[in-house]
Amino acid sequence: MTYCKRGLEGFLYTEDGTLLRGCGFGAKGIRYGEVVFTTAMNGYPESLTDPSYRGQILVITHPLVGNYGVPTPQVENGILKNFESERLQIEGLVVTEETDPYKWNSSRSLHQWLEEGGVPGVSNVDTRMIVKRVRSLGSMMGVISSGVEVEDPRSYILSKYDEIDFTQFTSPKSPIVHHNQGDLLVVVDCGIKHGILEEIYKRGFTVVRLPCKSSADQIMDYSPKGVVFSNGPGNPNLLTGLAKTFLDVKEYGIPILGICLGHQIATVALGGKVKKMKFGHRAINKPVKDLSDGRCYISTHNHGYGVFKEDIPPETQVWFVNPDDGVVEGLLHRKLPIITTQFHPEARPGPMDTTWVFDKFKRMVNKNA
Ligand SMILES: NC(=O)CC[C@H](N)C(=O)O
Numbered sequence: 001m002t003y004c005k006r007g008l009e010g011f012l013y014t015e016d017g018t019l020l021r022g023c024g025f026g027a028k029g030i031r032y033g034e035v036v037f038t039t040a041m042n043g044y045p046e047s048l049t050d051p052s053y054r055g056q057i058l059v060i061t062h063p064l065v066g067n068y069g070v071p072t073p074q075v076e077n078g079i080l081k082n083f084e085s086e087r088l089q090i091e092g093l094v095v096t097e098e099t100d101p102y103k104w105n106s107s108r109s110l111h112q113w114l115e116e117g118g119v120p121g122v123s124n125v126d127t128r129m130i131v132k133r134v135r136s137l138g139s140m141m142g143v144i145s146s147g148v149e150v151e152d153p154r155s156y157i158l159s160k161y162d163e164i165d166f167t168q169f170t171s172p173k174s175p176i177v178h179h180n181q182g183d184l185l186v187v188v189d190c191g192i193k194h195g196i197l198e199e200i201y202k203r204g205f206t207v208v209r210l211p212c213k214s215s216a217d218q219i220m221d222y223s224p225k226g227v228v229f230s231n232g233p234g235n236p237n238l239l240t241g242l243a244k245t246f247l248d249v250k251e252y253g254i255p256i257l258g259i260c261l262g263h264q265i266a267t268v269a270l271g272g273k274v275k276k277m278k279f280g281h282r283a284i285n286k287p288v289k290d291l292s293d294g295r296c297y298i299s300t301h302n303h304g305y306g307v308f309k310e311d312i313p314p315e316t317q318v319w320f321v322n323p324d325d326g327v328v329e330g331l332l333h334r335k336l337p338i339i340t341t342q343f344h345p346e347a348r349p350g351p352m353d354t355t356w357v358f359d360k361f362k363r364m365v366n367k368n369a
Pocket residue numbers: 052230231232233234235236259260261262302303304305306
């Protein structure tokens with residue numbers, strides 16, 4: 001039996017019937033969710049607070065997690081500088097080894113952070129084995145437990161990830177305004193990463209964040225110079241109201257930027273298709289190739305759904321593609337000022353190679369103004 005330093009046993013159960021026993025850490029408890037993995041080697045404070053991970057149990061493949069601890073939140077103009085949202089978003093965390101921090105600006109350990117945030121963690125399991133299974137069988141539901149023993153873990157899976165609209169938990173209930181000197185942009189906020197907010201705000205825009213369920217009329221009441229459809233959790237095909245809003249906003253001819261979920265919503269709204277991928281892209285070193293000039297960038301991804309070449313909407317062209325598997329990573333509209341990326345141009349934690357996408361969007365807004 002493994003010695004468990006937090007005095008808790010833990011397990012991860014996956015839908016295929018696999019039960020992996022290890023140590024518990026973080027909060028004592030049991031949760032279910034879709035089991036997904038990231039190959040990012042750093043940036044766990046960003047990943048764990050990324051609202052797009054809502055409803056998911058995250059497996060980190062890097063063997064040591066927690067070395068640099070958890071920073072104290074820094075906020076400027078209502079925007080978090082070092083976290084992607086105000087809370088932990090994941091359902092549970094699985095790592096090979098969970099370590100205590102050794103860094104000057106760490107305010108607490110990963111274990112303490114998860115404990116305070118009510119999120120269970122499991123360590124001392126073979127994360128490579130989990131990844132191999134998810135890669136061969138596809139994404140599946142699972143149950144994570146820290147310090148709770150149960151007879152039948154499967155009975156804790158109460159719903160399918162793909163059938164729940166998680167944006168109801170991550171979208172603000174009322175407008176949030178970040179005042180600035182420049183033109184006003186509306187962000188349709190389905191759970192926006194603060195890294196995206198920061199990149200937009202940094203370019204001088206006043207940012208009005210509206211709930212994901214806002215109508216085009218509610219958006220246009222602010223007379224925005226452009227609209228951003230944000231990232232967000234869950235199945236884009238469930239969000240038919242949001243696709244309708246996208247189509248209605250498009251009629252005004254103002255520049256639109258769609259990021260991740262926003263890219264998927266644009267695809268569906270404009271007549272293309274978004275499908276569930278076998279196990280998705282989650283990493284901070286994924287290549288994306290800009291087909292307009294052939295340049296390749298290293299980028300941050302977090303998506304389980306994707307657009308394939310044969311499914312792009314009419315009147316659009318592929319902007320970026322992932323050269324590894326051909327998944328469409330960005331679209332350009334042929335006639336209207338609409339651009340989208342499936343990857344995260346704000347990166348967070350990095351690399352910042354593609355933040356120029358926000359400069360391009362700013363030029364589109366200026367040209368239109
Ligand atoms: N980061 C995102 O916006 C994710 C979009 C969508 N929920 C997916 O998993 O594909």
